């Protein structure tokens with residue numbers, strides 16, 4: 140068994156730097172766009188810094204009649220600077236946002252490709268709702284980093300640093316006042332920013348809870364309404380929404396406080412500088428234009444520092460999201476191919492052997508779902524598993540499908556331990572009809588084709604025919620092209636089951652696993668499907684779970700399970716003659732026949 144560990148929801152994500160490194164691996168391939176974005180960013184920042192100078196020159200020289208040509212030149216230079224700034228800013232926006240969108244699309248694909256290979260165990264420990272929110276909400280947050288925050292940060296950083304230097308050169312005295320405020324602001328940003336980051340993580344977790352709760356209740360709406368639990372559900376949902384609001388409120392309170400301090404301090408400093416500057420202009424130490432230039436630059440620099448604080452907390456929020464995505468990307472499937480997987484023969488015989496298997500579900504480590512379980516199903520044999528609910532019947536199929544590996548013992552196919560094979564290659568040889576039929580929001584034909592993607596239309600039609608489903612398919616509005624709606628809610632239970640059977644028929648695999656495959660059928664369709672299944676079972680190894688013993692009377696061998704152990708086996712008649720659990724079950728189901 141793989142010893143990879145899955146990170147739990149409550150574990151904090153990795154450090155911030157490591158998170159950004161994950162993002163970098165996604166950004167790296169787009170070097171051309173990065174270079175262009177960087178170039179336009181530099182040009183835009185540089186022109187922004189030149190604007191105050193150009194305006195200052197206009198004020199000092201542009202309003203005089205002495206040299207009309209020079210006046211025009213000053214204005215022309217200003218317009219040229221503005222044009223360059225506009226073009227550079229637009230191009231920077233395009234390339235940076237392009238990188239953000241592209242990277243997020245790539246991350247979404249990578250995360251999904253990882254998720255789809257993970258073992259069922261992962262989704263027992265992590266709610267699918269929460270995972271979906273990571274795929275959508277967290278990636279959107281990451282998009283803000285890559286597609287805007289980083290560029291905003293760099294731009295403002297350049298403006299802040301270069302502007303500060305410029306201000307010092309222009310008037311060390313005035314800059315001195317500003318310099319007093321900046322370290323104070325930086326200290327506040329760092330301390331408060333850390334708090335905002337923690338609060339936003341809590342807030343995002345709460346929102347994920349809300350989504351999960353709504354998803355759960357809405358997908359089981361008929362149960363909620365049948366048990367008239369609408370009010371209870373609405374109340375519970377309301378409580379979680381309020382929790383999420385309270386968490387968000389805490390975050391925005393801190394951020395609002397931060398905003399207040401920033402604005403107040405920055406503008407107080409500006410007022411002070413203005414006051415002092417006005418004195419200098421009056422004494423002639425500075426021209427009016429220089430004063431304007433200084434003030435404008437100071438406003439730009441202050442704006443840049445303000446933006447830096449804003450972006451800093453945004454970056455932190457997104458770093459949390461990147462951390463969670465990195466976790467998903469590094470989650471390892473517990474069930475995977477070993478380094479040197481053993482190849483199965485090209486043509487599988489279908490001999491199945493459970494060799495002294497003991498298995499506990501990971502979420503229930505104290506109770507063995509199967510214990511010392513030995514079962515040998517010969518190639519081509521049909522074996523039924525019966526027993527009370529919770530006896531371990533479905534577990535046998537789960538292990539055979541290799542959704543889990545047993546803690547001890549081995550499941551072998553044609554003598555090869557399936558834990559040593561590549562699960563994908565191995566599952567090619569299985570066709571599975573589960574207890575709860577899964578129908579995808581697609582057409583009937585595509586739902587059946589899920590069994591084998593390269594099947595022709597004719598093969599799909601034959602599979603549907605063999606599953607006794609042709610009649611209802613033909614009656615459907617658009618025949619095979621009828622759209623089945625989310626989760627197949629437009630079909631009856633029996634119709635859904637026949638689609639699932641058609642899917643398994645189309646798969647044409649040597650091993651057939653049926654979990655209560657005919658439970659939702661009416662007597663007439665059951666007879667038809669039973670015939671189809673019997674035909675299908677010929678020459679294949681079949682394991683069938685049945686609650687209704689009538690469906691398994693004809694099988695080669697019946698295994699009676701109780702509490703994860705085999706308590707009896709034989710044909711129907713032998714088991715009835717033997718008495719015990721099977722006879723009790725048979726008596727309950729068709730008393731007079733078994734008696």
Ligand SMILES: Nc1ncnc2c1ncn2[C@@H]1O[C@H](COP(=O)(O)OP(=O)(O)OP(=O)(O)O)[C@@H](O)[C@H]1O
Nearest residue numbers: 263500502503508527528529530531532533534535
């Ligand atoms: N995913 C799971 N996680 C934890 N425990 C599980 C899981 N699936 C089944 N179990 C437990 O394992 C035991 C065997 O369950 P299993 O589903 O194999 O029984 P079953 O015979 O198929 O029952 P049923 O006829 O009701 O489907 C039960 O105690 C059940 O609660």
